[in-house]
Amino acid sequence: MPSTHSKMSPPKPRLLILGANGGLGRALVRHLSPHFPVTAWTRADLDFNKPDDMLTKLRHQPFDVLLNPAGLTSPDTCAENPLQAKLSNHLAPSLLAAACEKLQARLIHFSTDYVFDGSRQNLWREDDPTDPINIYGQTKLDGERDILAANPSALIARVSWLFGPDKASHPDQIIAKAMQSAEISAVADKTSAPTFTVDLCGWIEHLILHHPDHSGTLHLCNSGSTSWHGWAQAALEIASSLGLPVQTTRVTPTALASLTFFKAVRPPHTTMSNQRFIQLTGITPRDWRAALGDYLALKHRPA
Numbered sequence: 001m002p003s004t005h006s007k008m009s010p011p012k013p014r015l016l017i018l019g020a021n022g023g024l025g026r027a028l029v030r031h032l033s034p035h036f037p038v039t040a041w042t043r044a045d046l047d048f049n050k051p052d053d054m055l056t057k058l059r060h061q062p063f064d065v066l067l068n069p070a071g072l073t074s075p076d077t078c079a080e081n082p083l084q085a086k087l088s089n090h091l092a093p094s095l096l097a098a099a100c101e102k103l104q105a106r107l108i109h110f111s112t113d114y115v116f117d118g119s120r121q122n123l124w125r126e127d128d129p130t131d132p133i134n135i136y137g138q139t140k141l142d143g144e145r146d147i148l149a150a151n152p153s154a155l156i157a158r159v160s161w162l163f164g165p166d167k168a169s170h171p172d173q174i175i176a177k178a179m180q181s182a183e184i185s186a187v188a189d190k191t192s193a194p195t196f197t198v199d200l201c202g203w204i205e206h207l208i209l210h211h212p213d214h215s216g217t218l219h220l221c222n223s224g225s226t227s228w229h230g231w232a233q234a235a236l237e238i239a240s241s242l243g244l245p246v247q248t249t250r251v252t253p254t255a256l257a258s259l260t261f262f263k264a265v266r267p268p269h270t271t272m273s274n275q276r277f278i279q280l281t282g283i284t285p286r287d288w289r290a291a292l293g294d295y296l297a298l299k300h301r302p303a
Helices: 023-032 051-059 075-080 082-103 135-150 170-178 197-210 228-241 275-281 288-299
Strands: 015-017 038-040 065-068 106-112 155-159 185-187 216-219 252-254
Touching: 015 023, 023 038, 023 197, 051 082, 065 082, 075 082, 075 135, 082 106, 082 135, 106 135, 106 197, 135 155, 135 216, 155 197, 170 228, 170 288, 185 228, 197 275, 197 288, 216 275, 228 288
Parallel strands: 015 038, 015 065, 065 106, 106 155, 155 216, 185 252
Antiparallel strands: none
């Protein structure tokens, strides 16, 4: 006689998402909450400036996976506040890693393409040499290294040029400017891979569910590469096709060196290869242009 007992599926892991007020944090909470038990913490719940309190607070919050998109992400702010950058991007994340190791929980920590010096236009692989050229990149790299030293089962997800509904990014700013002016310019000699936060959240969900033991470093970005100029040009062309009242669809190319108001130097070419993620999951991230088209169509769709 066949068993009348249906096979119970394992319970979904309990997620703790930090930085829940940030652009990526909000996207992760919105996407993952319908599928998992989610606790969302802001800086008020876990303050990286109070490292002595972190382990105590984490001990009192049951979780199986901690996602950490929190940190100091502005290169200029990091240049002006190097001690805060070190605390937010390096020391606090390494304490999180040690706490997760002690509590036998998984850590998924978000890092950046700025760990590379950007000196070549080839796609950067996970095991390529890192040599950051600003404090932001250096503190994020120091965080990566100490996280994996403290917790070898942690997953480092490097991301680049995020855009999405929770925080205005380069294409949103360009479209807003073009509604006011026909004079639009953008840097043409700096390249990377724009990454749609909605797509990124889907990849993270897949990794949580189907690759619970994968550790080390993964590049998570949409496919393709462009410059700030190409990204801006595509945004205006899509905006025009959607009927938005932009005054131009032409973007004047400028040089990165002309942006003298930056406090921190930027690496010029940091497009990352997502082949390791494709080989692991069988998922091929779509081209950034398709993702941008979907995002802008959704954002500007008539009510």
